[in-house]
Amino acid sequence: MADKLNFALVSPERELFHGDVDQVVVPGSEGEFGVLPNHAPVMSVIKPGALRVIDGGSERRIFVNGGFADVTPDGLTVLAEEAIDLADIDRAEVEQQLKNAQDDLRDSLGSDAKREVAERAVARLEALKAALH
Amino acid sequence: MPSLKEFRNRIASVKSTQKITKAMQMVAAAKLKRAQASAEAARPYADRMARVIANLASAVKGDDAPALLRGTGKDQVQLVVVMTSERGLCGGFNTQIVRAAREKISELIAAGKTVKILAVGKKGRDQLRRLYGDKIIGYVDLSNFRNISSEAAQIVGDKINELYNSGEFDVATLFFSRFRSVISQVPTALQLIPARAPEGVNPPDLKGAAYEYEPGEGEILEALLPRYMNGQILQALLENQAGFFGAQMSAMDNATRNAGDMIKKLSLRYNRQRQANITKELIEIISGAEAL
Numbered sequence: 473m474a475d476k477l478n479f480a481l482v483s484p485e486r487e488l489f490h491g492d493v494d495q496v497v498v499p500g501s502e503g504e505f506g507v508l509p510n511h512a513p514v515m516s517v518i519k520p521g522a523l524r525v526i527d528g529g530s531e532r533r534i535f536v537n538g539g540f541a542d543v544t545p546d547g548l549t550v551l552a553e554e555a556i557d558l559a560d561i562d563r564a565e566v567e568q569q570l571k572n573a574q575d576d577l578r579d580s581l582g583s584d585a586k587r588e589v590a591e592r593a594v595a596r597l598e599a600l601k602a603a604l605h
Numbered sequence: 606m607p608s609l610k611e612f613r614n615r616i617a618s619v620k621s622t623q624k625i626t627k628a629m630q631m632v633a634a635a636k637l638k639r640a641q642a643s644a645e646a647a648r649p650y651a652d653r654m655a656r657v658i659a660n661l662a663s664a665v666k667g668d669d670a671p672a673l674l675r676g677t678g679k680d681q682v683q684l685v686v687v688m689t690s691e692r693g694l695c696g697g698f699n700t701q702i703v704r705a706a707r708e709k710i711s712e713l714i715a716a717g718k719t720v721k722i723l724a725v726g727k728k729g730r731d732q733l734r735r736l737y738g739d740k741i742i743g744y745v746d747l748s749n750f751r752n753i754s755s756e757a758a759q760i761v762g763d764k765i766n767e768l769y770n771s772g773e774f775d776v777a778t779l780f781f782s783r784f785r786s787v788i789s790q791v792p793t794a795l796q797l798i799p800a801r802a803p804e805g806v807n808p809p810d811l812k813g814a815a816y817e818y819e820p821g822e823g824e825i826l827e828a829l830l831p832r833y834m835n836g837q838i839l840q841a842l843l844e845n846q847a848g849f850f851g852a853q854m855s856a857m858d859n860a861t862r863n864a865g866d867m868i869k870k871l872s873l874r875y876n877r878q879r880q881a882n883i884t885k886e887l888i889e890i891i892s893g894a895e896a897l
Binding site: 480482483484485486487490500501502512513514515516517540542549551553 | 643646649653656660754758815816817819824825832835836
């Protein structure tokens with residue numbers, strides 16, 4: 473049996489990836505960890521960052537904005553809040569958005585609800601920017 | 606008997622109404638397809654989430670369980686979340702949901718419980734306000750969302766969580782419509798808090814290995830439960846959306862057909878009247894000629 477890892481990446485809106493791969497590197501809250509076929513069962517919280525899917529020598533990087541990884545003998549399931557393929561992201565655009573979000577944060581001093589939204593946006597974009605490197 | 610001109614005007618007005626209902630039916634059909642697709646696309650997440658929760662809930666028990674799973678230990682104050690559509694022209698869709706909620710509310714009141722209502726969607730709020738105006742403690746407006754997304758579910762989830770954390774209620778039940786087919790939407794009640802581990806989902810076979818948790822079971826469950834709840838809300842919103850378009854489609858289909866029948870009837874009467882007029886004129890002419 474050629475050992476492959478059954479990997480599924482799902483977000484609340486749809487299933488983004490489902491298939492067999494060689495290895496997945498997950499940005500866990502306690503540190504990154506790689507998942508190979510026949511990994512021991514683990515459940516971990518994911519922090520926003522880059523998820524690396526390695527298959528046949530090629531690597532795909534996907535940004536996940538928080539979520540959970542569940543490793544069972546059947547494979548790896550990642551429940552992501554949001555997931556974007558990093559190949560589809562334009563760095564200049566992210567930086568522009570980050571700047572806008574930071575401005576929003578500065579303008580939102582009066583209202584708690586607004587500040588919370590802005591803080592969330594800034595944290596997300598900063599993680600996205602970091603994942604691009 | 607109305608004059609011919611009046612008939613013509615009425616036929617024209619029914620015809621234009623028919624055009625509108627026909628157009629609305631086609632729009633609803635197109636949107637229904639999309640809503641159905643997104644409801645289906647959301648299913649894998651819900652399924653996998655259910656599996657993870659079933660797995661975790663069996664590991665964390667008793668007092669360690671987070672408040673969302675454990676509940677407050679009481680069931681005195683009941684929150685009823687009623688999800689309906691933002692718009693009408695959809696037959697009995699909203700009435701069905703409200704009726705199901707109303708039955709539950711009467712039952713709870715009869716059992717001596719305190720009932721609070723959170724309305725999601727304008728139509729349900731309007732209907733409930735007439736009956737239980739004093740019990741409605743909140744309203745979530747989703748009319749700005751053209752497409753239901755996880756953000757919409759987040760808003761509803763945050764609202765419920767906020768109420769729960771401030772001790773406003775003990776048990777929350779969600780009312781929405783499950784989409785079975787275009788002509789059949791089933792009003793459904795779903796208990797949100799305390800969260801119930803999904804039924805019929807078995808934890809995966811670990812083949813003797815022990816699960817490891819990072820950071821710990823409790824923390825994971827704590828972080829996961831609100832998402833599980835949001836996932837359920839999203840699923841409910843999507844099903845509702847699909848149901849709404851289905852109901853709207855069949856309501857508009859009926860309306861189009863009724864307009865067609867009406868046009869037929871009116872045309873018949875119009876033609877009869879026209880012929881009667883002609884006959885009358887002929888009789889007048891002939892009898893006038895005979896009199897000479």
